[in-house]
Amino acid sequence: MNIESRLAQIGSLDDAETGGVSFPVYHSTAFRHPKLGHSTGFDYARTKSPTRSVLEAAAADLENGDAGFACSSGMAALQTIFALFSQGDHLLVSLDLYGGTYRMLEQIMSRFGVTASYIDTDDLDALESHFKPNTKAVLVETPTNPLMMVTDIAKISAWAKRKECLLIIDNTLLTPYFQRPIELGADIVIHSATKYLGGHNDVLAGLIVTKGEELSKEVAFLHNSIGAVLGPQDSWLLMRGMKTLALRMERHQDNSIRIAAWLKAHPAVEEVYHPALPHHPGHEVQNRQSSGNTGIFSFKMKDVRTIEPILRHIRLIAFAESLGGVESLMTYPAVQTHADIPLEIREAVGVDDRLLRFSVGIEHIDDLIADLGEAIDAALREIGGKQP
Ligand SMILES: *Cc1c(COP(=O)(O)O)cnc(C)c1O
Secondary structure (H helix, E strand, C coil): CCHHHHHHCCCCCCCCCCCCCCCCCCCCCECCCCCCCCCCCCCECCCCCHHHHHHHHHHHHHHCCCEEEEECCHHHHHHHHHCCCCCCCEEEEECCCCHHHHHHHHHCHHHHCCEEEEECCCCHHHHHHHCCCCEEEEEEECCCCCCCCCCCHHHHHHHHHHCCCEEEEECCCCHHHHCCHHHHCCCEEEEECCCCCCCCCCCCCEEEEECCHHHHHHHHHHHHHHCCECCHHHHHHHHHHHCCHHHHHHHHHHHHHHHHHHHHCCCCEEEEECCCCCCCCCHHHHHHHCCCCCCEEEEEECCHHHHHHHHHHCCCCEECCCCCCCCCEEECCCCCCCCCCCHHHHHHHCCCCCEEEEECCCCCHHHHHHHHHHHHHHHHHHCCCCCC
């Protein structure tokens, strides 16, 4: 069945007792045993809980994996996966990385003796030269945020298999609607479901999907043992959001491509980073491995003095962190999302102080362009620049 249909019908057949098309929220943390040695399949809610189970089965199905795990946040999902590693293990990780993931690796995992090297994961020479005998996994974001660097998943998967490394893909930005890394050879997919999957800026959640029986068992053990699981109410809210994912992603994509093209032609803008634009270095790989584009992209202003007034003058577009919701949000990565990444790494990646990141919502395109256009004009007036 097509993914649009599977998304819309999440949980709709699972409540056989009543036929309810929206699966109920089971708050119970304890489950009665019929008799000694017998279980309904549910014993204690950290291990398994009915509403969360429906979500987890949907996640595994959508990503074409073997098992799904719902966590209390994207970071909780990453922490659970990092617990696969032990003292002395080394990871290869995308250079343009989500700030929170970088912080967890450098300030927490490092204390447990797990180290990481940050590289362009699409560069096989860089992977080879940073590979060590103790390298156990590659963690890739594709596209990255905020610079939208693309990694060829099939290519890195073949490399990782040769090196006997796990391939972990953070698929937050594209979602299984546009990209399914397990089909391209990944072992583990991670999501901050707080973003597009939830989609309404109102639920914090993370998902893990694994491929392979042994790995799925290992992650199930960690998920239950660590306990950073998603509660029943949030599991329901996330499924409710996911039902409309296909429609939302289409509109996010459409709006973001049109605004990116409009900004590319704007005289006050120096560069636009969007894989859908033909000049983007990841354009060709992105088109090959994904069926569409995410709704976020970044752009660099020519004059750093325009940044503060633009963020002050946008009205429909909110100046806020996060991404992937129906409401448009704009953020300033150098200060807001990437503050924990050292300046030299930020500059090596290109996250400089003229860069703005735009998570384009599903509002009408004309209203978004009008809002952004007015904010840029007002900023140019304030700095005494040329009027467009
Ligand atoms: C937001 C985000 C995370 C962290 O997820 P939370 O739900 O905020 O804990 C991880 N990776 C990426 C790519 C993200 O955008």
